[in-house]
Amino acid sequence: MRSLFRLSGEGEGFVPPSSNDFELPPVFGDNAFTTKPILLVFLSVILVSVFFLLSSRKAAVVPSKLQFAGESIYSFVRNDLGRDIIGHEFMRFVPYLFTLFTFVLTNNIFGIVPFLQFPTMSRVSFPYVLAVFTFVVFHYVGIRKQGIVKYLKDIMFMPGVPKPVYILLTPIELATFFLVRPLTLSLRLFANMFAGHLLLLVFILGGEHLFQGVLGLKLISPFAFAFGIGLTFFEFMVQCLQAYIFTLLTALYIAGALADEH
Amino acid sequence: MENSLYAAAEKVNPLVPHTAELIVGAVAFLLLFLVLRSRVVPMFEKAFTERTAAIQGGMERAEKAQLEAQRALAQYNDQLSTAREEAQKMREDARVQGTAIVEELRVKAQEEAARITAAAHASIESERQQAVTSLRSEVGALAVELASKIVGEALDDQARQSRIVDRFLDDLEKSKK
Numbered sequence: 116m117r118s119l120f121r122l123s124g125e126g127e128g129f130v131p132p133s134s135n136d137f138e139l140p141p142v143f144g145d146n147a148f149t150t151k152p153i154l155l156v157f158l159s160v161i162l163v164s165v166f167f168l169l170s171s172r173k174a175a176v177v178p179s180k181l182q183f184a185g186e187s188i189y190s191f192v193r194n195d196l197g198r199d200i201i202g203h204e205f206m207r208f209v210p211y212l213f214t215l216f217t218f219v220l221t222n223n224i225f226g227i228v229p230f231l232q233f234p235t236m237s238r239v240s241f242p243y244v245l246a247v248f249t250f251v252v253f254h255y256v257g258i259r260k261q262g263i264v265k266y267l268k269d270i271m272f273m274p275g276v277p278k279p280v281y282i283l284l285t286p287i288e289l290a291t292f293f294l295v296r297p298l299t300l301s302l303r304l305f306a307n308m309f310a311g312h313l314l315l316l317v318f319i320l321g322g323e324h325l326f327q328g329v330l331g332l333k334l335i336s337p338f339a340f341a342f343g344i345g346l347t348f349f350e351f352m353v354q355c356l357q358a359y360i361f362t363l364l365t366a367l368y369i370a371g372a373l374a375d376e377h
Numbered sequence: 378m379e380n381s382l383y384a385a386a387e388k389v390n391p392l393v394p395h396t397a398e399l400i401v402g403a404v405a406f407l408l409l410f411l412v413l414r415s416r417v418v419p420m421f422e423k424a425f426t427e428r429t430a431a432i433q434g435g436m437e438r439a440e441k442a443q444l445e446a447q448r449a450l451a452q453y454n455d456q457l458s459t460a461r462e463e464a465q466k467m468r469e470d471a472r473v474q475g476t477a478i479v480e481e482l483r484v485k486a487q488e489e490a491a492r493i494t495a496a497a498h499a500s501i502e503s504e505r506q507q508a509v510t511s512l513r514s515e516v517g518a519l520a521v522e523l524a525s526k527i528v529g530e531a532l533d534d535q536a537r538q539s540r541i542v543d544r545f546l547d548d549l550e551k552s553k554k
Contacts, residue, residue, distance in 0.1 A: 133388055134388050134389055134390070134391040135388055135389060137391060138389055146397075147395065147396070147397035148397050148401065150397075150398075152398060153397065153398060153401045156401055156402060156405045157401070157405060159405070159409075160405045160408055160409045160412075163409055163413075164409060164412045164413070167412075167413060167416075167417040168412070168416055168417060171416070171417045171420035171421050171424070172420070174420040174421065174423045174424040174427070175424065176424065176427050176428050176431050178424065182424070185417075185421070186421060186424065189417070189418075189421045190421075190425075193421075209418060210410065210413055210414035210418045211410065213413055213417075213418060214406065214409050214410040214413050214414070217409070217413070218405075218406055218409055238395070238398055239391060239392055239393070239394055240394035240395050240398035240399045240402055241398060241402040243394050243399065243402075244399055244402035244403045244406065245402070245406065248403075248406065302392075305391075305392075309391060
């Protein structure tokens, strides 16, 4: 076990990146509110707000390039995630979906932005918070729309199923709606960002460590770096995809809660 | 060395949330939500609405212009056909009028001719009457003179003379017929 990490001829062994690498000390001061992830979250709020405030300020019929860029993202969320999935009541949920998408996307992309290089969503607290919001929103919408009794009845006793099957189905359905959905929603996002960052750490720290080794290892190290760069592009794709999936699933849950039958 | 390898045992559980991060995450998200909902979404929606209105307005204007053009075309066609009909009618009228005039003239000419013929006939008749009358008296006188010369006696009795002449002439006419 120990010799496995003894890559350099002499000196210290390689310490593989672990979940401890995600526990960052405060950037300044000495409190829990000045850590890198928290500062990045605030930065994302500022960046997204400023970008969309600037791009929507004029709201011209013939858009400028900036307005067009902002509008493209907005209309993607509005039409592809809102209108096409939720249906005629979609406009109520567009601000929420729009915030969700831009917030998650920006924080994910921080993972590959030079100098920032930390995907905020790899801190599980943030996906938890977002999943709780989505959980509250879609249950609230369902209860408001159908009344609490009918809503719960529809979840527990899916219509058109033979009675004995409910013994199996009811617990499954309840678990799906109240446990599995929020958990998978948050853990999917968290795990993707966590694993992606870890992967980049492995290749880049590994490449660095190899470079400190003997000559043969020095020659290998560029490949590790090259792989790290390739994975960065791959990460970019995953980051966009995860932001999309989170918003898409939220829209689907809302649509399901609005529909008469699940 | 040993510590770093066994650090796995002390690893933090990445699934346990931090209170500070939970609070910040919620606050930051709600902050962004409020900004986007109150300022950005209404502005983009406004732009979309205005764009839709602009496009629809343009289309409606074009449609209206087309309708106007069609209406004008129909009107011109109408006027053109009316004018054609009028011209046709005028030609027809002129033809009818021409025929009538020719007919009238022809009738007039015939009447004139008939009148002239009748006048000629009348004058010929009267001249013939005159000639007959003068001839009758002259022939009578001549015949009486001739007869008196032949008979040798003067037929002085005027009444008898003319009776004789008339009887003669009547006989003459009767034999001519």
